[in-house]
Amino acid sequence: MSVTEAAVENPPMGEPPRRRTPRLVAAVWAAARNGWRQLTSMRTALMLLFLLAVAAIPGSVLPQRSVKVEDVQRFYAANPRLAPVLDRLWGFEVYASPWFAAIYLLLFTSLIGCITPRLRDHARALRTAPPDAPKRLERLPQSAVLDTAVDEAAAKAALRGWRTVRREHADGTVTLAAEKGYLKEAGNLLFHSSLLVILVGVGLGSLWGWHAGRLIVAGPEQVFCNTVQQYDDFGLGPRVGAGDLPDFCLELTDFRAEYRADGMPVSFAADVTATDSAHGDLGRHTFMVNHPLRLDGANVYLLGHGYAPVLRYTDAAGVTQETVAPFPYTDPTLTSQGVAAFPDANGSDKTKQMAFSGTYLPTKDGPPYLRSDHPEERNPALMLTAYRGDLGLDAGIPSSVYDLDQRQLDAGRLKKYGEPKLMRVGETWTLEDGSRVEFVGTRQWITVSIRHDPGEPIVLTGAVLLLVGLPLSLYGKRRRVWLRLRPDGTAAAGGLPRTEYPGFEDEFRSLVERWQR
């Protein structure tokens, strides 16, 4: 419409040039108005909804950093040429990408543009009385001529729950105009507005929320304190500083896992004692899968668990060190693999550092010692392989604590030392140089996720409002009925459904029946 308006406004030829500026303003204004009208049209909303659905797909196909960083690294390794290109297109951060944001921000702009005038209209509709009966009620989708005299009071009573207006005309005719179903539009507006509430909640959460992950081994010397330095990985919202993190420490005192005979897990529970610097002891807590530990300003979730073999190594000079090495598991029976390193073994000679790579089997009665028979520690076995040489720990290159440094192995600076050895708890293995390693036992470890999202209550509120508004909007039916009582005792009625409503005929008929009684 605005396009044609702008065209019509074309001035006659030979107009003085000073009018160009206002014309330009008018054209820009018209274009903007037209664009706005386009943006807030239902068709555009539909297109944007579709775009949003399509734009969400790549995030389920490509690994996402926000979901699992390791998968992205694996993808990089497998597709070294494609990955950087995808990365530049935000392929690994689809839901934080500018193009995804562009779609939903446009959609929400469209939404605001759509609901604002409807809010105003609905507010007006709530204040205006239903209009008077049309002259010819028989032209309406539903109409009836009432053949018995109608008592006005009784007719009004039949309209309970309807918004009814009585009008008296000069000729003595009385009309009742009634309307029902305002909640449909109210529900629709509530529902669409609640989407904005959810968006605000999500936004607040991503600005002021944070999350972190940490592996905690059982034992008092393994206490975890909630600081950035102690996290294995973390992500802080742009408005969160390291100093804003709540102060607490957790000690894993026990971990209990229950399994069925076939090794299927039944339940997991972690016992911790919590402390903070202001109050000291915060007491003992148990948390499990589906029952997080809710502390002030942070929730702690149990994600995984496993075993950490404890090894005591006494070098040839008789110096003893003990290490607790959490081993990640590789299968559901908790076959676990890891490394116990003794960088300080054999004095300060870097070429004589010691490490043991091992496979821990919580239940294994006989060979082959490859896979555990059960996740519980029924007959634990530890296959150890000794390595001697430079562990490469101070090369400044970050290395995994669960693997030996492959570069040192390849370069021959770190070598296998003797044959692999099967060990049971309490056994000691004496190596060639007279040093000894003892398998002291195991400790439990758990991995936890620690999170805080201040947007949660807002998002939940939005979701509840959405769920209230949606059925009102979908199942509500806006309709009007009129009853005209003429002074001669005759009466006529009419009805108009204002939304799709197949049952309106029945409702109208039963209303008419009650009026006639």
Place this chain on the structure above:
Amino acid sequence: MAELSDGLLVVTLLSYLAAMLLHAGEYAFGDRGRIANAAASLAAPARELVGAGAPVVTEAPHAYAAPSVTGTDDAAAGAAGGTRSRAGWLGPAAVAATILGASAHVITVVTRGIAAERLPFGNMYEFVLSITALGSVIWLGTLYFQRQVRHLGLFVMLFEVLLVGVAGMVLYTPVGPLVPALDSYWFGIHIGAVITSSSLFMVAGAASIMYLVRTGYDNGKRGFLYAFGGRLANAEAVERLSFRLHAFAFPIWTFGVTAGAIWAEVAWGRYWGWDPKEVWAFISWVVYAGYLHARATPSIKRSTAAWIAVIGFLTMMMNLFGVNIFFTGLHSYGGV
């Protein structure tokens, strides 16, 4: 109990197969169906009205809408008039086979739950079985109130045979307990809502497909599937049914996704993390919201809306099968 459940699954599948074939037979051998005939005779006057351009046209029954007053059930019409065609028994027999199949199906699910001592939603096998069982019940309920949409049975039974077949042959998992990750009361709430809405979407999606076949036929398409569009009556009624089922399912789906988000907060610490299941739940939600918008917009054709509904159902299937098979995520306890 577990054996009973497994045995009844075979009965279920065979009954649905029979029902599907009977419905197909009705298309092939029925005398174009009493419904189609009635529609054909209605078509002419309706077109005349269009030609005359009278304002009443919009109120006139659609060219292929069945007359709502006359008995549209073949059996009833046959019994009354005695003019029943030789193939007239096929439709009622299809419904009988559906009832048998649905009964066996429901017992399959219930005995499975008793055997496992929990709700039968614990793995993909049980999940698909529950959706399809509820789908059959919803379909029979619909049929009870709206006899004239019986033709839709072919499409519903096609879905049932495919899904129950895949469940029994590919997804089958022996009875087992819940993994700790699922051991929560949100399990029943979230998955119950998802199953309910999925089964409603399934019947609704079948209705949209039937509507598209019929409108495609009317637009001159004669290819695969469209060819028997001419025998489909009551397309308008089916379209309306489809909308009502979608409108019923959508809030339940919304609730199911919300409950899932609340559970995710309890279990994993975040209510939404763009896990592949969550991504596809979001996609389905957005597509179905698109359907409702399209349906509510007069300038958008009903068949366009129906296509959106079909896409919506495809995204649900993608979430059910595709995500469990192709992607791994936190939801990967499907047991495939």
